[in-house]
Amino acid sequence: MTSQPPAGDLEGPGGSDDAGSTDPVGSAVADPAATTTAGTDLELAKAHARTGVNKTVWVLAAVAVVALGIGLVIGRFVKSPAQIAAESKPPEAGPITVEVESRIISADVLARGDAVYDDAVAVTLETGDIGGPAVVTGAVPEVGTEVQPASVLLEVAGRPVIALPGDLPVYRTLRAGASGPDVAQLQSSLIELGLDPGTSGTYDAQTAGAVAALYARAGYPAPEPAEGAREALRAAEDGVRSAEESLAMAQATLDQASRGPKDSDRIAADNQVNAAQRALDDAWACANAPADPETGQREPCGMSVADAEDALRLAKAQRSEALAGADTSGEVSARDAARRSLDDAREALSQAQRDVLTPLPASEIVYLANLPRRVDSVEVERGSTVNGAVMTISGATLQIVANVADADAALLEVGHTAQLSSGDLTLNATIQEITKQNPNQSGGDGGSGDGSKAGRTYLVLTPDELTEEQRSALVGTNVRVTIPVSSTDGEVLAVPDAALTAGAGGEVRVEVMRPGAEQPELVVVTIGLSANGYTEIVSAQSPLDVGDLVVVGQSDGSAGASPGSSDRSEESGSGDSNGSGDSEETPAEETSEDA
Template sequence: MTRPLDTEERPPGTADGHPRTAQGAPVRRRRALLALVAGCLVFTGAGMGAGLLIKSPAQAAAETAPPSPDVLTAPVTRKVLAQSVLTRGTVSASRHIDITGGQAGGAGRSIVTAVKVRPGQALRPGQVLVEISGRPVFVLRGDIPSYEDLTPGLRGNDVAQLQRALASLGYGTGSDAPGVYGAGTGRAVARFYAAIGYTPAGSARTDSGAAGSEPAGSGSGSGSGSGSAEQPGPSVPWSEVVYLPAGAARVDIVAAQVGAEATDTLMSVDSGPLTVAGTVTPDEKGLVRPGQQVRISSETTGYDTTGVVASVATAPGKAGAGGDAAADDGTYAIRVTPSRQLPAGLVGQDVRLTIVAASSGKAVPAVPSAALSAGADGRTTVTVRSGNRERQVAVRVGMTGDGYVQVTPLSAGGLRPGDQVVLGTDAPTAPGRS
């Protein structure tokens, strides 16, 4: 029986006693090559990943740095420059009248028996305001305040005013001459009183002049007649009429209460054309003068119109000519007269006043004030930018207004309308910063 050979005794080229094939070596080489390529790919990918995750300090600083700043520019324009003062004002009537009880109601006690109006109410000529001891106090159109009883036989400007007021309400005075209280005026008075629901006073007037010295009522100017003849007829007691000038009239304050003594101020009335009362600071006061143009704007209603400065106070806290007093805060009162009648609905409203303190009068070359630079040599320049190129242009500065400055280049052709001038730079915020 034959004995198997030991390993050491096997022929070369065999592992298990069988001869090797010729293909074994190339297979091993291919496998080794594939393993090498795979390893290279793995290490390459790892390197690339590490490169994405790991940054040098320089690269990190570059990526977190803010973008390059943008250059802000504005064009050179031609425009009319206006130096303006902005303030606020309140719309009110040009005249404020306090109405007191006076001697209304006759010789007895003066008691408020009726209140016919309310605060804020618009008034019309002939309207009754209040009743005192059963007698009316009404308004008529006129500029002369009531100061004496108007009775038959009187002559004067106050009589003429009464006649005009009655005629405007449709109560003609017949053949009575202007300023003469005759029978026609008496009939007009009676008709008016009847229309408002009252009986006119029928008191007679006896003048103390010598009998026969002159015909009754021949006096002039003061409204007093002369002569001793008693002339009864419808009359108008001075305490029963309140004359208001032309224009809108409105009840401001009502203090009267039914049953109270009519001794103090019963109510106040605003009348006459509407104006605007405002104030300016001490710094602005030197820029504002009577006659300057004003833009009046109501943000509430959208109403917009023009006017002029009518008066400027000479001292803080005091009124200008015909104006209201300013508050005791160091400001100066101003009064603005509108160029046309303001709507009655604006009474009491706060409005914006834009006062044109100065104007160039015509279109001039102008740039935003931020475009100007002052050099160490005292010259004023602007920087003109075209593409990425910049050049400085020396200019002479004129008037300023509304954020713009008039500029004139010192060299011909150095600055033209449409040129872009540098205002500054806009540096964006760096990423991750606030």
């Protein structure tokens, strides 16, 4: 055997013991001319040697790791015949125990329900005042479109059909001066839209202005007044001007006649009275003068007393007539007639002004309660003639309609919360209505004939706020409805129903396996709510806590032994102490035809 020199000796003189060796290292030493090349080849050879060693180490390490993993797997899953025989032995005879738990116990009423939109309404139009074919001239809404207050439902004969909130159907065209419950409803609806129609209950200029604003909001011109109304308005305006002029002339004539005599005429009349009075005084003086003593004769008087008195009366009468003024009764009558004519002209003008106010045609309004709503179906298309219902609109509220047995319904109240589940979708809901009448039917097709079923009660539930994705996934589906009717206030001590037995005196007991004990201890307990296979432990005469072991059955040593396999179920006195348990209706039998 040839021994290899140390690696360090390869570079020194001597080389290999084999004279015929072709070792490049030896050749390089023997041939000084090849020293440089041999040195390079030597370094490469050393590098290759080291690399080979490293690769070998890594390969061996990887093989070891894989072998270790395989060994672990085989050791975990491969069992020896002795292990298999030991594990296949039947359990030893004795009690079967479970731990006391802390959990919430809830008794539920279960049902199936359909997700539908509420309160479907067929929309019909009043087309009597259109004056031509009621042709649909605009785009029709798509199914699912939301109908808001002031939404344009349809365009018929170039005019909009506007939805307004209200219960009273349209039955007439509203014009200025109209009054009644329909006008009051219109004003209330417009107020909801933020317009100002007034609250007079009469269709007046303020209401007409609000209607014009409604049409502007809808993007349509306001309805035109009746033909000839504007010409009548201009004529009425001319009539008022003419009547005003006539009254002014009559009043001027009366004023002129009512002015009375001038001051000079009044003074002249007074002077005549005064002169007549002096003449009378002179006549009396002459009449009372004594006779001439010499002749015994009286002087003749220029006027007798009687004539003087007559003259005075005449002067006074003439003065009274002059001061009384002219008779103006004719002028007053003329003035009054002119005033009445003006009143009539003004009334005609007011009527003409009302006639040109914006009307509200019956064909352009539809009242719908509880807006917003959604379009469920459309019965017309562009170019078709309106004949009957144009579309069906339901409420925008998505609701669940389910039915339960009357006995279960007695446990429910409006406002109770519920859980809806359909596939991966789980939502919360609230009971809004409990009724014997099916909310989805106006009348039944059998049984009582009123949409109800004997022994059944209908529930209407509304889901909590939904996203659009949830709404789309829910609508039209049949869902499971879970309604908790009784529940513990948080987590409580609970044991399986199989752990409860009844004593001779009717007391409820559990058997507790204490640590280290060979026999279970009978503990009398007070129970609470029982549901879904578990019963609440309200109190116990001996300590009982979470994790304690209670007996739920006995094993007789056979492979088929199971909890409760003994006669414990015959002894159990627990039952459903405080709740109805679960009650679920079969979808095919109970909801496919009603819900």
